[in-house]
Amino acid sequence: MNTTESPHSAPIHCIAVGTAGARILAEFNQISTTQFPTAHADTDPDSLRNSPLTRHILLGFSINHGLGAGGDPDIGRLSAESDLPALRDFVAGARIVFVLAGLGGGTGSGAAPVVARIARESGALVLAIATTPLAFERRRLAFAAEAIEQLKAAADAVLTVSNERVRRMHYDKTHPHEIYKFTNSFLVHTLQGLWRLLNAPGLIQLDFSHVQRLLRGRHCESAFATVQASGNDRAHLAVNLLLNHPFLDTGTALATAGQVLISIAGGDDLQIGEVEQLIKELETACPEADFIVGASTDPSLTGHLHVTTIAAHSPQSSLNTPLQPPTKIDSRLDTPSSDPKSTDRTPSTDTGEIFNSTEATASTFSNSRLVPTAPELSVEQRHRVLISQKKRITRGKPDSQMIMNLDIAPLGRFDNTEKNRHKGIDLDVPTYLRHGLVLN
Amino acid sequence: MFSEAPLLVGLEIGTSKICAAVGEENERGEFTLLGIGQSKSRGVRKGEIVDSQRAQEDIRAALGDAEEKTGVMIKNLFLGVTGRHIxxxxxxxxxxxxxxxxxxxxxxxxxxxxxxxxxxxxxxxxxxxxxxxxxxxxxxxxxxxxxxxxxxxxxxxxxxxxGNAFRIQNPTNLIGALSIRVNQPVFNGLATAQAILTPEDKEKGALVIDIGGGTTEFVFQQGQAIRQAGVFAVGGDHISNDIAIGLKLSLANAELLKINHGSALVDAAILGRQVQVGENDSGLTPRHVSLEHLRRIMAVRIQELFELILERCSEGCFLDEAKAGVFLCGGSALIPGIAVLAQHLFQVPTKIASCNNITGNAATLAHPEFATAIGIARYGGMRLRGKSPRSPSLRLSDFLGFFR
Structure with missing residues (x-):
């Protein structure tokens, strides 16, 4: 793998899970100027053999005997769980990991959440970028919904693009291949925009924490779009393109957004006036929103203006709304237990207890075929487990900030007595301290 | 004579000590101090009771001491009150x-x-x-x-x-629990002025500053009128505390240092001099601190206190009218150089006060820290006299000027 990185950039690793993810990643690799570690993880050796990517991670050969996941997310998940060391090996040392997957199939839906979890456990910030299936693929849609919930629990941020949405933008006569191609190219451009945002020499530097702050708790409620414009009036053109972008609901998503992240990339001819004009015009279009603006330059973009926006709506956690019940209740969590007792455990109302019993070190199920299934849970129980799992993975970030005690001057004998204020000064504090007298 | 003259007891519940002055007044209004009982105060901070049990024990000890020294039985008393709520x-x-x-x-x-x-x-x-x-x-x-x-x-x-009714009531209740009646609460500053000012001083106008352990009271009296009065919850305790914090000493050592080496002035002669901290009886190497630092910490605190008083007195009157000058009393008035500092700031003659127009033990009367307790007893005498039907000649002055 080519691991050349610009010195100021954070190590970014990109992993595609499943065939769909690999296609997007390969396309991105073609247009990307910088190389960074990429890998294709899949359950199907055939898919890997035809993979455009050079580094391959074969998942779960001991589970599926080289037959792939067969459209079953459980197999996908178990396969990923059985090959954790290889995944860990790849994400080691990364600060940011992109997980790309097409949800709905066995490998994408099952293995992507596991990959995200492993990456996050290794200390990286994880952004999952996924596509969801078309509306007529009912069964796959249910798998995808399930997988999104799991991704939300495992990754720091999740961006999804609905193929169904793309399909609605096209005529009925369009070849199905076109739909996927369009989605892929769209994702590639977004990925490129994000990549620039995070890595390119920024005029106004943004980092992943901005993206994460924007997306935290919102995930795929966000709408995002990338546009490119050129010509004299390219700033104005770019705004028009954004406001008419189908992925932003022809501008409605921007108008109602709570926060908007804008990454502007241009060539060496990028002018500050353009950036200003662009932001001003967008500000008029989204009066409610907070703006996070980043700008960067890339010599290859000379003559063009590249704008990526992510519009996030006010946080209304989707976990608060009931889960869409999937056609098949997937009872298995992505942390199987080494405790054989839990395999035939009857559903319990106390999800916390279930969770404690499924606490297991990852090494216990590496290379093992005897991975037990997780207990059967109802929809609400699974829901609650996901919430608690989400809390658990949080990297020691406190929910609220303590109020700092600003009374740092010592009061000695007068600690814990009534405050002795006179015209805004505390007379109990030694005068020499208040006067700033230096004793040396 | 003893049967006729009422026994006057003034009790001051101070931050560092509790002091009971016992005296009597003859028919001509001359006050005689019979004796003073005192006790260390442990339950008071900044002039207000924070530990009622200890305060009660200390009040009992002070009154017991006074009874023992004077051979009288205290049945009622006048209580001095202070605190920043006043x-x-x-x-x-x-x-x-x-x-x-x-x-x-x-x-x-x-x-x-x-x-x-x-x-x-x-x-x-x-x-x-x-x-x-x-x-x-x-x-x-x-x-x-x-x-x-x-x-x-x-x-x-x-x-x-x-003042705050509850905080005034607190010590009254403690004394009531000792089966002693409180005739009336008196503001300490007012009482102190009665003890140390002569009629001439009052006529000329005088500012009395009583720097106690936890509070400082000031009263600017001119003629029979009180031009300005008040309390700052800053006292000797604060000086010791500043020293303890500034020189990193224990409070006890800071207190000792303040008494033995303290001064309100920083003069050139002490620059570079060191003083030993505490007694060298523990066998450890004694610590030395800079005398200059000690005095500078004290000087800024005392100066600030005087400036606060000056600021308050300048509201609505001129300190120049205090022709008799500034009278300092209270335990912290014993700090060397404090009168010089006060004179420099107030620009009027300043002296360390002693009790006036009072007969009794001369050594006791000269002590500025007993002025408040004696003043409370004396104020009590004025109150009783003012109400007494036997002295109709005093009615008019009571009516026009005196304390209602």
């Missing part, structure tokens, strides 16, 4: 002369005074003293009211001292 202001009440002949009567003046007392106090506050400063008839001050003056309008100027 505040003062000047109030003016008006009353139109209603009678047809426009003859001003005593009733008119009393009505004007009651109008001046109809003021809005902070919630839970009660009036401690109202002191008549002057009476004006149609804008003209009448120095000594005799009936027969005519006018339209009577103005009564009062100085009102008020």
């Amino acid at each position: 505040a003062c202001f000047n109030s003016v009440g008006m009353h139109p002369v209603a009678s047809n002949d426009r003859l001003v009567t005593e009733q008119d003046i009393a009505d004007a005074a009651s109008n001046a007392k109809a003021i809005t106090l902070p919630p839970e506050h009660t009036i401690l003293h109202t002191i008549r400063q002057k009476v004006c008839i149609d804008g003209t001050e009448v120095s000594n009211f005799t009936s027969g003056l005519l006018g339209h309008k009577v103005e009564a100027h009062l100085h009102v001292i008020h």
Whole structure:
């Protein structure tokens, strides 16, 4: 793998899970100027053999005997769980990991959440970028919904693009291949925009924490779009393109957004006036929103203006709304237990207890075929487990900030007595301290 | 004689010590100090009781000490109160002369005074003293009211001292639990002024500053009027605490250092000198601190305190009118150089006060830290005398000037 990185950039690793993810990643690799570690993880050796990517991670050969996941997310998940060391090996040392997957199939839906979890456990910030299936693929849609919930629990941020949405933008006569191609190219451009945002020499530097702050708790409620414009009036053109972008609901998503992240990339001819004009015009279009603006330059973009926006709506956690019940209740969590007792455990109302019993070190199920299934849970129980799992993975970030005690001057004998204020000064504090007298 | 003259006991519950002064007054109003009982105070911070049990033990000890020394039995006493909750202001009440002949009567003046007392106090506050400063008839001050003056309008100027009713009641209850009756609470600053100011000083105008352990009271008296009075919750404790923090010492060592080497002035002679901290009886290498630092910490604190008082006294009056000067008393008045510092700041003659017009043990009377307790007892004498039917000659002065 080519691991050349610009010195100021954070190590970014990109992993595609499943065939769909690999296609997007390969396309991105073609247009990307910088190389960074990429890998294709899949359950199907055939898919890997035809993979455009050079580094391959074969998942779960001991589970599926080289037959792939067969459209079953459980197999996908178990396969990923059985090959954790290889995944860990790849994400080691990364600060940011992109997980790309097409949800709905066995490998994408099952293995992507596991990959995200492993990456996050290794200390990286994880952004999952996924596509969801078309509306007529009912069964796959249910798998995808399930997988999104799991991704939300495992990754720091999740961006999804609905193929169904793309399909609605096209005529009925369009070849199905076109739909996927369009989605892929769209994702590639977004990925490129994000990549620039995070890595390119920024005029106004943004980092992943901005993206994460924007997306935290919102995930795929966000709408995002990338546009490119050129010509004299390219700033104005770019705004028009954004406001008419189908992925932003022809501008409605921007108008109602709570926060908007804008990454502007241009060539060496990028002018500050353009950036200003662009932001001003967008500000008029989204009066409610907070703006996070980043700008960067890339010599290859000379003559063009590249704008990526992510519009996030006010946080209304989707976990608060009931889960869409999937056609098949997937009872298995992505942390199987080494405790054989839990395999035939009857559903319990106390999800916390279930969770404690499924606490297991990852090494216990590496290379093992005897991975037990997780207990059967109802929809609400699974829901609650996901919430608690989400809390658990949080990297020691406190929910609220303590109020700092600003009374740092010592009061000695007068600690814990009534405050002795006179015209805004505390007379109990030694005068020499208040006067700033230096004793040396 | 003993059966006739009432026993006057003044109790001061201070932050560093509790002091009970026992005295008596003869028919001519001359006060004799019989003795003083005192005890260390442990339950008081910044002039207010924070540990009632210890405070009660200490009050009992001080009163017991006083009884033992004077051979009397204390049944009732006057209680001194202080604390930063005590505040003062000047109030003016008006009353139109209603009678047809426009003859001003005593009733008119009393009505004007009651109008001046109809003021809005902070919630839970009660009036401690109202002191008549002057009476004006149609804008003209009448120095000594005799009936027969005519006018339209009577103005009564009062100085009102008020404080938090609960905090005044707290020590009263503690003393009540010892089966001793509290005649009346008295503001410490006012009482101190009565003990140390001679009638000449009062006439000329004097500022009395009583720097106690936890509080500093000040009273600016001119004639019978109180021009300004107040309390700052800053005292000797603060000086010791500053030293303890600044020189990183224990409070006990800081206190010792303050007494042995302290001064309110930083002079050039002490620059570079070191002093030993505490007693060298523990066998450890004794610590030395810079004398300059010690004095500088003390000087800024005392100077700040004087500046606060100066600032307050400059509201509505001029300190230049205090022709008799500044009188310092209280335990911290013993700090060397404090009078020089005060004179420099206030620009009027300053002296360390001692009790005046009082007979008794001369050594005790000379101590500035007993002035408050003696003053409370003396104030009690004035109160009893003012109310006494046997002294009608005093009625008028009571009416015009004195403490109501």
